[in-house]
Amino acid sequence: MGGIFGVVSKKECVLDVFFGTDYHSHLGTRRAGMAMYGDRGFDRAIHNIQNSPFRTKFERDVTEFNGNIGIGCISDYEPQPLLIQSHLGSYGITTVCKINNMDELIAEAYNVGRTQFLEMSGGNINPTELVATLINQKDTIAEGIQYALERVDGSLTLLVMTDKGIYAGRDLYGRTPLMIGKKEDEAYCVAFESFSYINLGYKDEKELGPGEIVYITADGYETLRPAQDIMKICTFLWIYYGYPTSTYEGVNVEAMRYNCGKALAIRDKSSWADDVKPDLVAGVPDSGTAHAIGYANESGIPFSRPFIKYTPTWPRSFMPTDQNQRNLIARMKLIPVDRLIRGKSLLLIDDSIVRGTQLRETTEFLYNSGAGEVHIRPACPPLLHGCKFLNFSRSNSEYDLITRRVIREREGENVSDEILKDYADPDSMNYKEMVDEIKKQLNFTSLRFHRLDDMVESVGLPKERLCTYCWDKQGDCHKCASCNGC
Numbered sequence: 344m345g346g347i348f349g350v351v352s353k354k355e356c357v358l359d360v361f362f363g364t365d366y367h368s369h370l371g372t373r374r375a376g377m378a379m380y381g382d383r384g385f386d387r388a389i390h391n392i393q394n395s396p397f398r399t400k401f402e403r404d405v406t407e408f409n410g411n412i413g414i415g416c417i418s419d420y421e422p423q424p425l426l427i428q429s430h431l432g433s434y435g436i437t438t439v440c441k442i443n444n445m446d447e448l449i450a451e452a453y454n455v456g457r458t459q460f461l462e463m464s465g466g467n468i469n470p471t472e473l474v475a476t477l478i479n480q481k482d483t484i485a486e487g488i489q490y491a492l493e494r495v496d497g498s499l500t501l502l503v504m505t506d507k508g509i510y511a512g513r514d515l516y517g518r519t520p521l522m523i524g525k526k527e528d529e530a531y532c533v534a535f536e537s538f539s540y541i542n543l544g545y546k547d548e549k550e551l552g553p554g555e556i557v558y559i560t561a562d563g564y565e566t567l568r569p570a571q572d573i574m575k576i577c578t579f580l581w582i583y584y585g586y587p588t589s590t591y592e593g594v595n596v597e598a599m600r601y602n603c604g605k606a607l608a609i610r611d612k613s614s615w616a617d618d619v620k621p622d623l624v625a626g627v628p629d630s631g632t633a634h635a636i637g638y639a640n641e642s643g644i645p646f647s648r649p650f651i652k653y654t655p656t657w658p659r660s661f662m663p664t665d666q667n668q669r670n671l672i673a674r675m676k677l678i679p680v681d682r683l684i685r686g687k688s689l690l691l692i693d694d695s696i697v698r699g700t701q702l703r704e705t706t707e708f709l710y711n712s713g714a715g716e717v718h719i720r721p722a723c724p725p726l727l728h729g730c731k732f733l734n735f736s737r738s739n740s741e742y743d744l745i746t747r748r749v750i751r752e753r754e755g756e757n758v759s760d761e762i763l764k765d766y767a768d769p770d771s772m773n774y775k776e777m778v779d780e781i782k783k784q785l786n787f788t789s790l791r792f793h794r795l796d797d798m799v800e801s802v803g804l805p806k807e808r809l810c811t812y813c814w815d816k817q818g819d820c821h822k823c824a825s826c827n828g829c
């Protein structure tokens with residue numbers, strides 16, 4: 344994924360950019376960057392943050408930077424922000440994007456006279472540089488941003504910083520969010536995460552709509568391109584990767600997660616036999632915790648922490664690319680509390696089930712620690728499709744998903760969309776049998792997924808405003824001329 348943050352101020356604002364960017368650290372684990380416009384013109388620093396956090400890596404830069412305008416990012420992939428010089432002047436640019444049509448856009452850039460791109464290690468072109476190339480094909484930065492938003496297949500939200508202000512553009516379908524905050528008569532900021540500016544003294548000013556482009560200075564902001572009607576904001580923002588204190592489209596993440604837990608508890612209430620009611624409800628730390636609180640509040644079953652993350656030496660989510668190492672790290676972080684596990688029936692909530700490997704290991708670990716029963720309640724429906732809109736490294740192939748492996752075992756290769764649709768329907772026989780098979784393979788006492796209709800209700804926005812592609816393949820807009828928000 345990734346997160347972006349920017350400030351335009353009447354005063355020095357290096358620390359605001361530093362802390363505001365730092366508050367996006369949960370959105371990426373690889374690289375981070377800051378760029379300021381100050382006495383020396385544009386200044387920039389980029390660091391690898393895989394083994395130490397943003398604040399540690401940028402401590403020195405902060406003492407050397409100065410300026411009243413700045414942008415920063417946390418990036419899971421390419422180094423950014425980039426400083427660009429073109430016929431549009433000098434600017435800094437940072438993005439949250441996934442570009443599926445890179446090859447097509449690169450070929451077009453060569454056709455219109457672009458002679459080179461810098462190559463990153465591994466031979467790939469930096470997607471943020473490609474976005475800058477799209478912008479530079481137009482006569483103004485605003486026109487260029489609009490062109491980039493329209494041409495990128497995938498998603499793109501970005502900030503472009505000049506020596507006078509910041510242009511902010513939200514993804515054409517609003518898959519990722521962007522908020523403007525205001526600090527009295529002194530400054531404006533713009534952020535992916537709305538909570539990131541609260542402690543810096545900014546208040547919510549405006550949420551950009553899908554495809555909206557805004558130009559921000561220290562005196563105010565103006566909309567250069569209005570929002571379009573169709574929105575497909577990522578539902579996974581609320582389920583998993585958004586920070587609990589953030590609010591998107593008026594819906595707070597923590598509150599939505601309580602709603603998920605509540606809906607799961609309501610579905611369970613009618614089906615628990617008296618003798619199998621769990622002794623306690625727990626969330627897989629930390630992404631299942633809020634959902635579990637919602638479940639406990641509704642069901643009356645006490646919330647507990649039967650295992651606790653050892654945080655002092657695991658301050659960040661260090662994510663090696665090797666899956667076995669990732670599983671090992673996930674296991675090493677969790678310490679069991681014997682008194683809360685031995686002989687107990689546990690109901691455990693995780694945000695989702697992807698491969699199932701980690702949750703199976705966690706369940707084994709609970710059985711080995713003396714648990715009698717482990718009931719699993721994922722806070723979202725079964726994931727059936729990979730995400731093609733965000734750089735969200737959940738799986739490399741659809742067969743990484745346990746659902747698709749089970750369906751392949753039942754249906755063979757090349758399953759039609761029609762059949763997959765049936766597996767996505769919580770009232771179908773295929774769905775019930777798939778869930779039963781997952782329960783058996785992962786050795787859970789019982790398994791009930793959050794239903795798609797309940798999840799949409801937990802968000803509280805109309806379904807057509809949400810991307811639910813990874814569950815039911817809905818929300819895949821193609822930018823067609825006669826768009827009906829498919």
Ligand code: SF4
Pocket residue numbers: 518576577578579580729730731732733735810811812813814818
């Ligand atoms: S496919 Fe899933 S993860 Fe990707 S944008 Fe849509 S809801 Fe979000």
